[in-house]
Amino acid sequence: MGSAVSKILSRPEGFEDLGKEEICRLLLSEGADKELLFSCADRIREHHVGNEVHLRGIIEFSNHCIKNCFYCGLRRDNDAAERYRMTADEIADAAVAGAQAGLKTIVLQSGEDPFFTADMLARLIARLKDEHDVAITMSVGDRTREEYALMRDAGADRYLLKHETADPEAFSRLRPGTTLDGRIRHLVWLKELGFQVGSGCMIGLPGQTADTLADDILLLKRLDVEMAGFGPFIPHGDTPLASCTGGDVDMTLKTLAVARIMLPFTHFPATTALGTIDPEGRQRALKCGANVVMPNITPVRYKKLYEIYPNKICINEEGSIQCLPCITGIIRQSGRSVATDHGHSRKPVHGKARPQG
Template sequence: MKAHDILIALIGADDPSLFAHAHEIRQRVFGNEVYIRAIVEFSNTCNKHCRYCGLRADNRTLRRYRMRAYHILETVAAAVDQRAGTVVLQSGDDPSYTAEYIGELVRQIKARHDVAVTLSLGDRGLDEYAYWRECGADRCLLKLETTDPARYKQLRQGEDFSARLHRVEELRRMGYEVGSGVIAGLPGTTPVDALRDILFLTDLGLDMIAVGPFVPNPDTPMAGNAPGSVDLSYRMTALLRILNPEANIPATSALDALRPGSRTLALTRGCNVLMPSMTPAPLRGDYAIYPGKNAGTDEDGPSLASARQAVRDGGFISSSAKGFSPRGSHVG
């Protein structure tokens, strides 16, 4: 697609044709299956000051928690018992968990279970990521949030976009499957910004690409801004599917936070992954990147039942496969 065609699609010129095209490609590459990635949000402690995120160190209203190793491993085991093919270890930027601690968690998980392990731990050192790869970690998620360096610096309180991008590129060289993505509809952005994000992410050749709408958090400096558009998020993921046929593209939790049921609809518009939280119920609500972060999850305890129901509601089949991207060297 040419840039002009992408821009026209982003403003909603012909959503039915766009979504149908994205769905056809998704079905051709992935069939009727949806990969389930079970997320264990083991710490909501963070040393960053990102203006949009409820986990930011400056948020004094948030009840902080850190899970211990035995609790993390119990939660992983529960996810595996419910046929999750991938577990995602996710936290804020929390250096209290040493490289050795995380490495041992990865080793234990890989020794006990036949699953893929994804890390979503933020700006940890490249030497740490290399060590975790040696321990058996398969994937890394490291969101860019925006591909505009100036906006990135503003959102992340002076941090350098090029350093984040360098980390993404180095993770691929280590042999990880790498995922990244952006926030759709950030304050002050236009369809031209969305176009740039789509082209930039496509040029990176990622194994997974995530786009979710901006959801303002009342405990952040961006509390007063209007939320992003669910429809824009749909269009961006559909276009990314067309441009990246073999990438895994999740229907993000931010969709349901703004419009309940919209994640299921996203599965018919190019997305092929759901990433439900398996974080224990007493802690799950405190992983408050934005309000409704874990909306639609099972309230009584760690369960993937709601995610599987959403898959059925969309007319799809939940897959227990590890779900590596066909564009990479792994076999899922």
């Protein structure tokens, strides 16, 4: 007799409609069952999105933030944070260096900083799209629908907006003044506007259980996201959650693996946060369903100030010069190759996988 986990993983009908109880069983798997889950996710990743790993170069262009999330070192009330904003030329220079090093996606990320109006961001997006053959992903938090539309019209291809937790009570407690419903409304707007949408959550937040993590995965499934990231929660000393226990590697990998088998065409990054709590974390994630790595190409003088969580890896290396060769090496050592296309969504259009490019 096989275990309950092996029975779930041998369903002839596949895994895209797994229910909450089955998801919880997979998330709580251990030993041989856990290894079975990982190898199943790896097989499904290879079958649906192939062996190539997509690189997305992140430029963290401002660490100012008007929000006060309990888990984040950039929160408004953290007076210990040294704040910075990059100029448009500095951002463009970092993007050029990334594009010249072969990156096909540039991610523009910041705290929620109203200094950068949607008009300013739209001009920047149009400039980068005009000058370089890159996809642009925006990650600048909550904006109005009209502001999202401006960025989309300027040429932005994708938008990252993590749902953080699908538990409505925890969401409002950890992100004061905001609601899960509001966040979901923004994600729906982004989809309606034609963005490829990325979301995701933290693993190991206080009070989180397998049950609430199953809700996270089911929400990503319902939103039909094009990308989802799972990073372990890492407590920051200058936040209200300083004394909490952080997330662990195993649960992060299991969440990634379950999400992969339920959303087979979605892009999943091997997150930097995972590499921060385990030196082999990103390599392990690449074996559990991940097919994206996000090298940080922010200039070093700013990189170390973008401290959402402490002890982040790779903050003393120049991204395009040092991080890229290092990450390429990690990918090749994992038996995978680096993609040379834009890495757009592979989700089927009218029953066929989208062409790459």
